[in-house]
Amino acid sequence: MSTARVVRLHRTGNTGPVHLGDEALVAACGVGDPAALGALYDRHHEAVARFVSRLSGAGTDDVDDLVHDTFLAAYSAAPRFRGGSAVRTWLLGIASNVVRHSVRSHGRRASLANAFQRVAPVPVATPDEGASTSELRAAVARAIDALPHDLRAVFVLCDLEELPCAEVAQALRVPEGTVFRRRHEARRALRESLGAVR
Amino acid sequence: MSASRTDCSLTSRVLGVRRDELSHALRSHAAGCVHCTRELDALDAVIARTRDDGSRPLAADRSERLRARVLESARRAPRASPSHWRPIAAAFGIAAVVAVSVSVGRGTREEPQAAIEPVARTTQSIAPPRASMHGTVRASAGAHFTRVSEEPDEIVRLLEGSITVSVTPLGAGERFRVIVGDAEVEVRGTAFDVSATGDHLSAVDVFHGRVEVRVEGREPILLEAGERWARADEESPVHEAIVTTPRTRERSHSDPTVSEPDTLATAPLAPAWTAASGFEVGWNALAAGDAASAATAFGEVVTRAPRDPLAEDASFWRGVALARAGRSSDARDALDAFVHGYPSSPRTNEAAVMLGWLLVDEGEIDRARAMFTRGTRDPSERVRASAERGLAALAPP
Numbered sequence: 001m002s003t004a005r006v007v008r009l010h011r012t013g014n015t016g017p018v019h020l021g022d023e024a025l026v027a028a029c030g031v032g033d034p035a036a037l038g039a040l041y042d043r044h045h046e047a048v049a050r051f052v053s054r055l056s057g058a059g060t061d062d063v064d065d066l067v068h069d070t071f072l073a074a075y076s077a078a079p080r081f082r083g084g085s086a087v088r089t090w091l092l093g094i095a096s097n098v099v100r101h102s103v104r105s106h107g108r109r110a111s112l113a114n115a116f117q118r119v120a121p122v123p124v125a126t127p128d129e130g131a132s133t134s135e136l137r138a139a140v141a142r143a144i145d146a147l148p149h150d151l152r153a154v155f156v157l158c159d160l161e162e163l164p165c166a167e168v169a170q171a172l173r174v175p176e177g178t179v180f181r182r183r184h185e186a187r188r189a190l191r192e193s194l195g196a197v198r
Numbered sequence: 199m200s201a202s203r204t205d206c207s208l209t210s211r212v213l214g215v216r217r218d219e220l221s222h223a224l225r226s227h228a229a230g231c232v233h234c235t236r237e238l239d240a241l242d243a244v245i246a247r248t249r250d251d252g253s254r255p256l257a258a259d260r261s262e263r264l265r266a267r268v269l270e271s272a273r274r275a276p277r278a279s280p281s282h283w284r285p286i287a288a289a290f291g292i293a294a295v296v297a298v299s300v301s302v303g304r305g306t307r308e309e310p311q312a313a314i315e316p317v318a319r320t321t322q323s324i325a326p327p328r329a330s331m332h333g334t335v336r337a338s339a340g341a342h343f344t345r346v347s348e349e350p351d352e353i354v355r356l357l358e359g360s361i362t363v364s365v366t367p368l369g370a371g372e373r374f375r376v377i378v379g380d381a382e383v384e385v386r387g388t389a390f391d392v393s394a395t396g397d398h399l400s401a402v403d404v405f406h407g408r409v410e411v412r413v414e415g416r417e418p419i420l421l422e423a424g425e426r427w428a429r430a431d432e433e434s435p436v437h438e439a440i441v442t443t444p445r446t447r448e449r450s451h452s453d454p455t456v457s458e459p460d461t462l463a464t465a466p467l468a469p470a471w472t473a474a475s476g477f478e479v480g481w482n483a484l485a486a487g488d489a490a491s492a493a494t495a496f497g498e499v500v501t502r503a504p505r506d507p508l509a510e511d512a513s514f515w516r517g518v519a520l521a522r523a524g525r526s527s528d529a530r531d532a533l534d535a536f537v538h539g540y541p542s543s544p545r546t547n548e549a550a551v552m553l554g555w556l557l558v559d560e561g562e563i564d565r566a567r568a569m570f571t572r573g574t575r576d577p578s579e580r581v582r583a584s585a586e587r588g589l590a591a592l593a594p595p
Contacts, residue, residue: 027355034272041265049256064264071268140247159245165474169507176474177511180481187241188214188485194244 022087029078037075044091045071047161051092054156056099057145066102070095085170089163093171096153143193147186154179155186206233211486216241221479353377384410473503477512484519493519493528514545521552530556537569547576551585558591567592 022043028036045067052066073094081090144152157168158179165183169176208227212234217225228234256264352374375384411427412418421427480495496519499512513536520529533553537546554569566588573585 024355031353034269037272038265038269041268045261045264046255060260064260064267067264068268068271072271075272144248155248160249175511176508177477177481177515180478184214184481184485187244190244190248191214191241194247 023081023083026074026078026081026087026090029075030081031079037071040074040087040091041071044088047088048091048095051156051161052095052099054144054160055096055149055153056102057141062102066095066098069098069102073098085167089157089167089171092157092161092163093173096157096172099153100149139194143190146193147189151182151186151189154182155190158183159187206231209233209237211482211488212237214241214485215478215482216245219478220482221475224482382412384412471498471502473499473506473508473512476502477508480512480515480519484515484522489519489522490525492516493523493525510540510543511545513539514543514549517549517552521556526556526559530560547573547585548578548581551576551581551588554585554588558588563592 022040025036025040029040048070049063049067052070053063056062056066070091074091077094081087085093144155147155153172154168157163157171158165163171165176165179169179172179208224208231211224212220212228215238217228217238220228228238352372354376373384375382377383410418410420419427476495476499480492480499483489483495484492493516496512496516499506500509500516503509513532517529517532517536520532523529530553533549533556536543536549537553540546543549550569551573554566554573557563557566557569570585570588570592573581574589576582576585
């Protein structure tokens with residue numbers, strides 16, 4: 001076991017600290033240990049939140065809902081986890097399905113352009129520079145928003161989360177070649193729509 | 199700016215591709231080509247922009263609120279049967295030597311035992327009980343384990359290191375188990391040692407009482423005092439780990455009789471060929487309109503890595519590439535091989551329809567009709583439409 005993946009499972013209470021890797025935490029979730037779910041959350045919720053935000057373009061409240069649904073789905077799916085991919089990749093695959101389901105069943109996805117409005121501005125050197133940054137982000141958000149969900153999911157996982165194609169294929173349960181194709185199509189579409197971005 | 203407006207005939211082959219994904223030959227070209235360099239830089243800029251979305255880490259209070267909400271929902275959620283969990287644990291494959299010592303105490307039910315706590319290993323005193331569990335677990339330094347369920351079916355999952363467990367007498371319907379990756383050892387009012395290698399059970403020695411040993415894929419074994427169960431040498435998980443290393447897998451897929459493409463054979467410091475890199479070369483060539491090169495690259499994946507998951511896709515796209523290259527006879531053979539080689543592939547019906555059109559051109563009407571008929575069952579409207587057009591074309595006037 002890699003010591004780099006060791007975490008403190010029980011944060012409070014009578015029990016002492018127990019150190020487990022990601023896979024062991026999922027196994028513990030599989031037999032109904034909420035403390036293990038808490039440890040998984042502590043380690044991965046930032047990545048899941050960033051991913052669902054990028055994928056859905058949702059605002060704060062909806063992102064929280066999607067993160068909540070993702071970890072709850074992971075808790076239910078934990079008994080079926082087979083270790084075919086890293087736990088974080090597995091979680092992001094679940095998150096992708098949660099976002100897709102959310103879009104289909106509730107029509108909840110706001111456009112990324114709207115989501116951009118809710119993002120806190122990054123400190124900039126000058127007002128002009130700030131305006132330029134805002135315009136660029138809006139253009140990028142619109143371009144990503146225009147991608148179909150499947151292309152957007154692969155692009156976010158491969159190019160933004162920088163996961164290997166093989167892992168993305170396992171997480172999304174599609175052939176690796178399909179990941180290559182979707183990534184290529186997504187990049188070309190973004191390149192076309194953001195050709196002037198520098 | 200149009201992405202395809204260039205003065206270099208090769209620039210179209212780098213569209214949508216990052217530098218480190220290019221074939222060695224194309225990367226060498228791009229290094230000296232202003233047009234290809236501009237395109238590669240533009241894609242890097244696009245990706246950099248998309249990463250810079252202004253998102254911030256969640257605020258601590260928001261994160262804590264969300265955490266509490268997740269855990270509260272989890273506590274209310276119905277759980278699946280714990281019996282699902284053994285194969286999950288078996289997938290860990292942790293390379294470590296594990297030794298477990300489990301002893302059964304004779305304490306009374308009025309003295310509930312402590313919760314699990316990793317401490318320095320000792321054979322003497324047991325710390326005072328602190329929780330309403332049957333088992334008190336002591337671990338040597340560095341041990342990795344957790345209690346994954348409480349009574350009436352208490353489970354301790356041991357990943358690495360050594361633990362000593364003291365268990366009070368169990369009541370009717372109550373269980374206490376220690377689980378390693380591929381086996382579990384259940385208390386039957388006794389004391390015993392358990393050893394594991396690489397998260398696989400390797401031996402059990404019973405000192406007194408009885409122990410039931412359940413190894414995945416085998417009948418349970420009940421051991422009496424003085425008996426020992428040990429895994430045979432040829433079943434050693436270490437041996438299994440050796441034969442499944444990635445290096446060995448890669449070697450088993452390689453065919454030394456297949457020569458490297460010229461571009462790789464003559465290029466210095468060429469990266470090692472893999473099914474993924476070969477597929478990427480084929481895909482990029484096909485996307486760039488170079489169908490002949492794509493067919494060669496996909497064919498190489500099929501030939502050199504027939505058991506790789508990418509071989510299925512490569513087989514399909516080889517047929518497509520050959521058809522686009524105008525090599526109808528070869529395309530027919532390739533698609534025929536795909537349809538028969540991967541009958542359950544999501545692309546089989548699509549390949550059948552493409553094969554049908556090639557068969558029409560060659561006058562094989564009956565086979566073409568069979569292929570089109572197959573395509574009418576495809577979930578894709580596009581494939582079904584093509585199949586229907588094919589059947590309509592074959593219908594007598």
